[in-house]
Amino acid sequence: MKHHFSVAVGPTGFRIGAAWRAPIAALEQLYAAYPKPEEGLADFTVRLEPQTRLRLWLRPSVAINGDFMLPDALPLPLAQGVLAAEMGMNLQMAMGQRHFLLLHASSVERDGKALILTGESGSGKSTLSALLGERGWRFMGDEFALIDPVSGLAYPFPRPISLKNEAIAVMTDALPADRFGPLLPGTPKGDIRHMIPAFSAIAAMSVPARPALILFPRFGYAADVRDMGGSEVFVRLTQASTNYVALGERGFDALSNLVTQVPARAIDYPDTENAVALVEKLWAEYT
Amino acid sequence: MGRIYVKDARLLSAVLAQPTRAAALNPQGWAALLTIAQAERLLGSLAHRLTGITVPPSAKRVLDGARLSAETGRTQALWEAEMARRALAPLNCPVILLKGTAFVAAGLSAGQGRQIGDLDILVPRDQLDAVETALRSAGWEWVKPDPYDDAYYRTYMHELPPLIHRDRDTMIDVHHTILPLTARITPDAAALIADAVRLENGLYTLSPEDMLVHAVAHLFADGDLSGGLRNLWDMDQLIRDHSSTEGYWGRLQTRSARHGMTKHMSRALRLCHHLFETPVAADLAGTARRGDIFYRGRLLARNGWGQQTQALLRFAFYVRSHWIRMPPLMLARHLWAKGRRS
Amino acid sequence: MRRDVEALYAADPRTGFRICPLDSLTAYYHRRSGVTHVVADPVPQILTALHGTPLSLEALLAHLVAADGLIITEDSKAALAERLEELCTIGLVLRI
Numbered sequence: 031m032k033h034h035f036s037v038a039v040g041p042t043g044f045r046i047g048a049a050w051r052a053p054i055a056a057l058e059q060l061y062a063a064y065p066k067p068e069e070g071l072a073d074f075t076v077r078l079e080p081q082t083r084l085r086l087w088l089r090p091s092v093a094i095n096g097d098f099m100l101p102d103a104l105p106l107p108l109a110q111g112v113l114a115a116e117m118g119m120n121l122q123m124a125m126g127q128r129h130f131l132l133l134h135a136s137s138v139e140r141d142g143k144a145l146i147l148t149g150e151s152g153s154g155k156s157t158l159s160a161l162l163g164e165r166g167w168r169f170m171g172d173e174f175a176l177i178d179p180v181s182g183l184a185y186p187f188p189r190p191i192s193l194k195n196e197a198i199a200v201m202t203d204a205l206p207a208d209r210f211g212p213l214l215p216g217t218p219k220g221d222i223r224h225m226i227p228a229f230s231a232i233a234a235m236s237v238p239a240r241p242a243l244i245l246f247p248r249f250g251y252a253a254d255v256r257d258m259g260g261s262e263v264f265v266r267l268t269q270a271s272t273n274y275v276a277l278g279e280r281g282f283d284a285l286s287n288l289v290t291q292v293p294a295r296a297i298d299y300p301d302t303e304n305a306v307a308l309v310e311k312l313w314a315e316y317t
Numbered sequence: 318m319g320r321i322y323v324k325d326a327r328l329l330s331a332v333l334a335q336p337t338r339a340a341a342l343n344p345q346g347w348a349a350l351l352t353i354a355q356a357e358r359l360l361g362s363l364a365h366r367l368t369g370i371t372v373p374p375s376a377k378r379v380l381d382g383a384r385l386s387a388e389t390g391r392t393q394a395l396w397e398a399e400m401a402r403r404a405l406a407p408l409n410c411p412v413i414l415l416k417g418t419a420f421v422a423a424g425l426s427a428g429q430g431r432q433i434g435d436l437d438i439l440v441p442r443d444q445l446d447a448v449e450t451a452l453r454s455a456g457w458e459w460v461k462p463d464p465y466d467d468a469y470y471r472t473y474m475h476e477l478p479p480l481i482h483r484d485r486d487t488m489i490d491v492h493h494t495i496l497p498l499t500a501r502i503t504p505d506a507a508a509l510i511a512d513a514v515r516l517e518n519g520l521y522t523l524s525p526e527d528m529l530v531h532a533v534a535h536l537f538a539d540g541d542l543s544g545g546l547r548n549l550w551d552m553d554q555l556i557r558d559h560s561s562t563e564g565y566w567g568r569l570q571t572r573s574a575r576h577g578m579t580k581h582m583s584r585a586l587r588l589c590h591h592l593f594e595t596p597v598a599a600d601l602a603g604t605a606r607r608g609d610i611f612y613r614g615r616l617l618a619r620n621g622w623g624q625q626t627q628a629l630l631r632f633a634f635y636v637r638s639h640w641i642r643m644p645p646l647m648l649a650r651h652l653w654a655k656g657r658r659s
Numbered sequence: 660m661r662r663d664v665e666a667l668y669a670a671d672p673r674t675g676f677r678i679c680p681l682d683s684l685t686a687y688y689h690r691r692s693g694v695t696h697v698v699a700d701p702v703p704q705i706l707t708a709l710h711g712t713p714l715s716l717e718a719l720l721a722h723l724v725a726a727d728g729l730i731i732t733e734d735s736k737a738a739l740a741e742r743l744e745e746l747c748t749i750g751l752v753l754r755i
Contacts, residue, residue: 031622043375045348047622070344071375073382075352075623097355097623128382260681261697268695275693278389279677282688282695286679389693396692400750456748484749485694 031077036067040176040187040235042127043067044119048078049086053111060112060190060211060224063232074098074126076118081105094118098125110217112224116192123174123187124272130176130185131277131284134270137175137184138167143242143317144184145309146175146292148270151219154249157197158305160225164204165306169231170239179277179284182291183238188231190224198223200302242317244294245309251298253308263294323349323621326357326546330592330617333359333550336366347376349621356623357546358432361387365430387430394418394433397487401436402520404455408447411521413439413513415492415531419522420551423514427554435479435488439523441510442493449477449491457482457489495531504534504576525559526572533578533585543625545616546592552585553593566598573601588612668719668743669753670709678703692750701729705742706751713755716740 031047033054038044044067048054067073076096080086091105092114098121106114123132135148136159145167147155156172163169170186177184190211193201198221202210211224226232246258246266258266267285268274274281293316299305328350332339342350354360364380364387372380398418405412413419415437420428440448457480459467470478476492494506509531513521523531529552536548559565573582586602587609589595618626677688685703687696696702704727708719720739723729746752 031624068375069373071347071373073375073379075348075355077622077624079624095623097352126382128385129378259683261684261686264679264681264686265697274695276386276389278385278392278693279688279690280385282677282679282686286677286686289681290679392691392693396694396750399691403750403753 031079035061036070036072037061038065038067038235039119039189040171041129041185042074042123042187043072044074044076044122045072046076046078046115046118048092048111048115049080050078050090050092050108050111052108053078053092053115056112056211057115060226063226063229064235074119074122076115076122078111078114078118094121096122098122104218106217110214112211113192113214113217113222116189116224119189120173127176127273128276130178131274131281132272133175133177133267134173134272135175136172137170137186137239138162139170139186139239140167140313141317142239144170144175144239145313146184146241146244147247148175148244148267149247152249153247154197154299154302154305155247156191157193157200157302158247158309160191160193160197160201161302161306162309163228163231168234169227174272177241177284177288178238179280181238182241182284182287184241185238186231186235188227188235190226192219193223193225195220201225241288241292243313244288244292245312246294246296247305248296248298249305250300252300253304254298255308255312256296256298258294258296260289264289323353325617325626326353326619327592327617328621329353329357329359329363330546333363333366334553334592334594336370339367339370339372344373345621347373351376351379352621352623353619355383356619358544359547359550361390361430361432362547362550363430384430387432390431390433391421391428393487394421394436397436397485397489398422398520399518400455400482400485401438401452401489402518404451404457405440405448406519408444408451410440410444410448411510411513413510413521413523414516415439415495415523416535416551419528420554422516422518422520423522425555426558427551429554431551435490437490437492439492439495439506439509442506445477445491445493449480452480452489452491456484460488495534502534502577502581504530504578508572508575524572525555525562525565526569527576529555529559529569530572530576530578530582533573533581534576536585537581542612542615549585549589549592549616552589553595556589556595556597560596560598566601569598570601584609584612588616592616665715667713667715667755668709668747669713669755670706670711670746670751672711673707675710676706687751689751694749696749696751701727701739702742702746702751704729705739705746709752716743719743 033051034047035054035057036045074097078092081093085091090108092108092111093105094103094114094117096118133148135146136155137144137146138159147158149155159169159172169188171188172191174187175184176187209226214222297308299308354363360383364383367380398414414422417431417433418436460479460481467478475494475496476490480489495504496502509523509527512524514524515521532548532552536545573579583603586597590597620626671691675690679686684697684699687698704723708722720736724731743752747754
């Protein structure tokens with residue numbers, strides 16, 4: 031394709047081709063600190079292309095294609111091309127990754143041990159992991175936690191964090207401007223601004239950690255901690271996984287080991303400061 | 318190594334035919350090969366072909382992933398067949414597995430690494446109502462309650478409207494012959510069923526020769542030739558599995574004639590031989606015809622980014638595929654109905 | 660479909676499953692289908708009884724009483740028949 035860009039995020043390489051220069055330029059900036067895929071060969075290809083020739087110039091809109099595609103994925107305006115690339119990369123991971131059990135979760139690491147935060151969008155797991163990543167934890171990812179079925183270790187997928195709506199101000203107030211991409215207003219998910227993880231988190235993106243605690247956060251409630259039965263954890267993690275079924279027996283092994291060996295709690299929190307305090311308290315208790 | 322410019326899927330067909338050719342690839346060549354294979358739904362087959370050949374670690378990771386996917390797909394396909402078998406067992410009618418599921422159920426090379434979609438079965442036409450009732454009482458439901466589609470399927474097509482299982486979310490296509498009733502070629506469905514081969518579990522596959530005839534019918538008449546490369550690869554593998562059996566080519570010739578597909582068989586054999594170096598009987602393949610080059614162009618229309626190329630040629634084949642299946646007036650009606658709804 | 664009293668029920672052998680007890684529920688990975696089922700009592704007991712040994716409804720009921728201390732009530736048989744029907748629908752048990 032006319033414009034292209036390659037990047038490695040954690041254990042996976044991506045090749046992104048585009049019919050326009052702008053999204054590629056934005057990716058180059060956002061991923062400046064990231065390495066290239068091993069041997070220059072990507073695991074997945076993403077294509078950002080016009081739906082028809084005409085749409086290359088006329089009200090250009092970006093269709094997200096690639097190795098794996100959704101037949102009903104709506105195109106995005108060209109100004110949100112970098113978001114299209116990110117969605118394309120997520121889609122390849124969700125549908126194509128066969129070497130790890132993928133949990134729709136954010137994760138952070140301390141002392142070689144991983145904390146996994148999983149929940150619906152709006153649970154605040156993304157913001158929470160971004161914040162913890164600036165407060166003594168290593169940021170491992172805000173979208174996918176990758177569980178190796180053989181070793182049970184969690185591998186990082188530390189792509190830039192997509193902050194949404196109110197979360198944007200929380201982080202831009204705390205960090206210098208060069209840690210952020212441009213503001214993307216009015217996307218299908220509201221306002222989005224990408225935050226580049228700490229350099230040390232990117233540098234350690236191939237270093238795994240042993241899962242030590244799984245939390246299911248819920249934002250907007252009075253602070254609370256709730257015990258969870260093994261079956262509830264099991265079922266909620268299968269729902270949080272994009273490839274549990276596709277992995278077959280290896281998926282079952284990875285998940286049943288995780289559920290039987292790692293403590294899990296549901297937490298409610300009214301604001302991020304409360305959440306950080308809760309996380310620290312539980313971490314001290316269970317690790 | 319120099320920059321490899323990949324303008325079509327010839328790279329894929331060449332490596333499938335002779336896997337050691339992959340040794341010459343640089344990273345761009347590998348990227349193109351893997352992307353094209355994925356786009357043509359042949360990545361699992363490619364992974365299987367490249368087993369035992371040294372490949373770069375990152376290519377190996379992609380290929381290993383494709384092997385694992387194919388393994389899961391195989392389990393799921395065989396389970397769907399088993400669930401259909403259980404649902405239809407009380408009817409005591411032959412249930413013939415078609416396409417990918419048949420290949421894995423019979424342990425054929427064509428099934429190795431193959432991506433398998435829906436479950437396709439062939440049953441005798443006079444059993445169609447009973448089959449439909451049995452499947453519906455075992456949890457399969459109509460996909461689209463659209464009356465136009467339903468009437469269209471029932472009147473003109475060679476299958477029931479697709480059914481989806483309400484719990485497993487999997488689709489089954491129940492055929493009573495292998496081409497639409499409107500097609501000018503009319504395969505002999507009774508002969509397909511009479512010569513079917515019984516598997517250990519009581520399900521059936523088509524005879525080796527009919528399997529190839531079905532692959533040809535599927536390639537030329539069932540769609541616009543997109544995904545045709547995989548069809549041809551199925552054919553290559555079926556031929557390599559079966560052609561050493563005594564009298565294979567003679568039987569194939571008889572069967573092709575019986576189903577009215579002699580010319581199509583010849584062209585498919587020529588394409589197979591050209592793209593995959595398949596050993597074919599020269600008298601059946603016949604001599605090259607002018608149209609072959611357009612077919613090859615259409616089959617290989619895919620660049621190193623996985624994009625389809627040659628839009629004009631593709632459109633010509635799309636119209637042509639409907640032309641084959643339907644008399645002209647009906648075609649106008651069909652395209653109009655499709656257009657009106659989209 | 661045969662629904663007479665002579666019908667036998669069978670399940671895949673023990674090696675056809677991966678089993679993970681969770682709490683009051685148990686996760687079963689069914690190798691042949693690739694499907695995971697999270698099941699409650701008495702499904703694990705039923706499957707244990709049927710692994711590789713086809714049994715009639717009567718024989719299974721007797722087995723559950725003897726091996727698992729199931730207490731028979733007047734609708735035990737109907738309830739067990741219902742569970743077996745559900746297990747047949749999802750393919751964990753086969754009626755032969």
